[in-house]
Amino acid sequence: MPEATILLIIASIVNALVLSSMYILLALGFTFLFNIMGILNFAHGAIYMIGAYICFFLATAVGINQWLAMLIAVAAVGLFGIFMERFAFRPFFGNINQIIVVCIGIITVLENGVSVSQGFIVQVTPPFVQGIFRVGIISISWERVVIFLIGISLLILVLLFINKTKQGLQMRAVAQDLEGAVLQGINVHFVSALACVIACALAALAGSLMGSYLSLTPYMGQDIMIKVLEILVLGGIGSINGVLFAGLIVGTLDAVLPIMVSGTATQALMMLIIIVILLFKPQGLFGKEVRG
Amino acid sequence: MILEIAGLTKNFGGLTAVSGMNITVNDGEVLGLIGPNGAGKSTLFNLITGVIQPTKGTVVFKGKDITGKRPHVIAELGIGRTFQLNPLFPNFTVLQNVVSSFQIRPRSNLFDTFFNTPVYRKNEAYILEQSLEILKLVGLYKVRNELAKNQPHGYQKMLGVARALAIKPELLLLDEPIAGMNPDEINNTIEAIRRTSQLGVTIILVEHNMKILEICNRVVVINFGQKIVEGTPREIKENPEVIKAYLGSGHDTQH
């Protein structure tokens, strides 16, 4: 096999892993929110974007260390999550149309707000780590390695949180059966607020990381949003494993398809694959079978 | 003999909800299916009406194999049913519920419906008067123009029966018709069921409330997806296995 091909394969594997870890980070929060409150937060992508911009702003304009900037961004957006849960989601519980209206409102404000306020500068968050990591013919930028490691470790943390802590168990209880959880005396509002915070925080974190790895645009959230939905549905609602697995699939497709077909055809092919999978497994890959 | 169930089995992944069920139902009788919760009664109904597909076994209705047919096809063949939970269209009025349940006899095709032809108008007029008849029969005439979701539990159950009657069924499956009703509601319901069966409709009803036995000609007791005993209400009442089944599952016989 010629070296070029080997390099291509290796590069694709690396890209697949890095992208997947980002997608999974984003999708986890989103899936939380959906499982627990049945809310499709269409503004998730916009929140990812705003996270990235806050981090960028703190790291460049204010000029603090970008790791610190990232933490602040995560915290700030987490708080915004509480706000959203209280004023955007709770009032419209269970009405998808109104949720869509509110989310589009939020998206419009955030995207155009950023677009108007930032003016035209090409914006990139300063890299979190420099340099390139070389082993033989393989060569990866440390940045990607770090992003991947952070992604993985956060996944583990989140999974531990869901499975080990009291709040995590409450979340799963609420996700499985709302009435039951209420009868158990679980404070649903608290749980859902918590879910919102986690969702937004994870989104902000992913945003900050990607903001240094790619560059920022006010509309960077829109395409990510579709990816997140793909992962949610493909994985099957209410299944964390599903999210991990689907994230890996979507990430891999995204890393490999562009090499095979040109430009815009990739998305079409991607959707075709996902639709076919859904038709064979209507409940998603890890979704539970509904009892008649 | 109107319905014949042979070796009907349904597995959900691991657990077996119904296993090797054999039941025959005679014309015009009222057959009671009793058994504790989770015994597989509702699953049996869903299997008969095609809501879920059986793993194996056959269902034969009037000598016609209807195993695994789509629910609306089975309804057209004349099997009506009620549901244990939310048995109606909550956002329709009581009358609208019944009227929109008239789908089969008569049925107007899309052309007539869209162009509002005389045929369609005739059908609708007939349906309207029939619906009011049925509402009188089950005693919901006075609340006919109120929203179904605002009705008390008993009324909703009765409306379920009314809706099932709207398809002019030859076989009627009632899923816990008196569950959670107060005594006089129970009496009304039982009265209504009796009148319905006098119209010549064969009825299968599922209950775990023993009080239903008084209108059954024949009773089948099932537990863990299997038939335990079968016989007249009196025999059943004395049968030790039945009592064991009920006490075993921690249910008291009087609700």
Added chain:
Amino acid sequence: MGSMIAAPNSNTHRKNLIPAIGYGAVICLLACLPLIFKSPYILHLFILTLIYIIAAASMRFIMTSGQIPLAHAAFLGLGAYVSAVLSKHMGLSPWLALIIAALVSMCVGIAISFPFARLKAFYYAMISLFFGVGLLQGIESLGKLTGGLAGITSIPTLFNTGSKVPYYYVFLALTIISLAILYRFEACRIGWNLKAIDQSYLVSSSVGISEVKYRVLAVAIGCFFVGLAGGMYANYNVTISPSSFDTTSTLWMIIYVAIGGTNDFAGPIIGTAVLFLIPQYFSGLKQYTPFVSAAILFTVVFAFRDGLVSIPRLIRTRYQRKKVKVQTDDS
């Protein structure tokens, strides 16, 4: 009122004489608009509004069956592209292309909704969303035929006059016809069966309503009209590009419906008129214009939960409550 539910049969026709006159008045008013507003640009806005009204109304029709068609903008695009390609590259008459566009859109709708009918509410919404994105990207990746991201330009127009007045009247007529047909579908038993399926597919199938048949029917009708709207759009606007049929546009269509009011036939009409025209009025604000739309969204969604159509009802109830209060004060 019970008698009205199954079908507006003879007596209801008499009952609706006054509204009928009212509708007539509105139509006359709309017909006079070109005489009131001479500016071609304003007619341009009107024409686009009419097109989007058809799209939104057809979307709401599908939604009555409990399916949220998140591919609807993509179908608008499909109609537009089919009509554009046929009339530009194949040299068909734009009128013929218009009809074919509607039919193609309907056929695609039927083709996908048979397999998709297995999927219930949320999964249907999502799979249709993915189909929409895929369809659009597919169209985009067709190279010279569809011009990719840059779209198709100089599409043959329906009339070769520069004036927009004929477009306005023709499209007004098409809109009224489409709305009338959709209205009839909704008011007759078909519409009621769709609503029944929406409320409980178990119960409706237990009385003999074929879930698949009616869901497919709803999608077919909806897609036909949205395809028609797409064709109108292409042959009027002479330029089309994928970016105006993407997911965001679908969500905006849902917003047109939701802001107007989902439960009312007039909902999408009002929602579209308000949300499409008011921002145009503020277009002087340049890059700040989107905030106007956002403001409208928030106001409506927080102030009138059931959409703009509920405003008169709210006023009426408020008024009645006052009257009651006065009476109680007297006694």
Added chain:
Amino acid sequence: MKKISYPLALTSILLASFMVLMSLAGCTKTATTTAATTTTTTTTVQPIKTYTVGLLAELTGFLGSYNTATVNEAQIAVDMVNENGGIIVGGQNYNLKLVVEDGQSTLDGTTAAANKLIFNDNVKIIIGPDAYFNSAVSGLCEQNKILHIAGYCTMQPGEMDATTTYTFLGQAASINYFTGALAYLKANYPNVKTVALCMPDDGSIPYFGAAVQKMVEADGYTVAGSIIGYDNSAVDFSPYAAKIIATGADAVICCSGIALPNGSILKDVRDAGSNMLFVICNSTIPTDNITVAGTTESTNVVDCSAAYIGCPNPSADLQEMIQRYQLLVGNSNAPLVTLEYANPIWELGQVLNQANSFDPTVLKNTFANMTTIQTLYGPGTISGQQTFGINQAVSYQLPITTITNGVPTFQQWEPALVP
């Protein structure tokens, strides 16, 4: 589902039509006011009339922030024209005035905006739009006899060809930058034999891509693989980088596109361990590409771009422009964006003065007959017969810059003449 109530529907429809009337009343009002108005300025004795010119920019959508900046430049250009004596037509002194409409970064939005400029604002001259949106405007302008000076062009059908006689290209477009880069490459990198071509998959590949490929092969290079079209909205560009490296070419030429994809691809190519010659030819200035790619990654790069701060000053006008722009944005070293609207306006001023008329047909003939014109980047020539089939594209010298370890060094001016 609630039953449809007729009175409700009726009242609501009336409500809707009422709101429509309201808003449209508003529109008409603006329409009447935005027509040419007369103002007297105290500075001069003789009253100076104002003449309204339409500017079609993508103020919202994915080009929003970029165009907001270029519109600022355009405003400065207008001020400069006015202060240099304005326009004199028939002895009467005019000041230019801009009316800006938003094309929302979509073809349809641009069509709507063009309609508004022509039919609502009643302008006779349209500057812009950006990117590949000319196709929405050129036809309309031809139909209604409106002078149209585009700010960019990706050679999509309908943007600019023999049929669009009222359309001019007032600003270097992707083809100019490519011409410049290719000439420099040929002169200075003899050891480059095979090149990979990379450009956004925005539908221009069959046209611009084909033209580019022809020019490359005409200069004796072999194109490695087929043209690599990337999805502008891709989340991650590294797959394309991998694809580029896999072609094994000596150099990659990123034609057109903006800083985000080009810089990202550069970054990813370097991260993947390849040090191949990387040629960027687009209007975004080198520093932007460096910002996206990162300093360590931006090395062994040849960049043919718009003039930028740090390259030898081509003209006093540009110096003036830069100072005013920095004053406007309040940043003493803010780089210019691209002048994609300012330059056309600057040229328009000369055309108007030379034609001594506001009649678009006269203007168009004058413009078409001019062989040279003064641009903000220095002297410009009008050509394009071979590329566009019509001699109405303004070309001027472009700066060639090489980048090593994130440091741009100006090499030379390249007369990037559109064939």
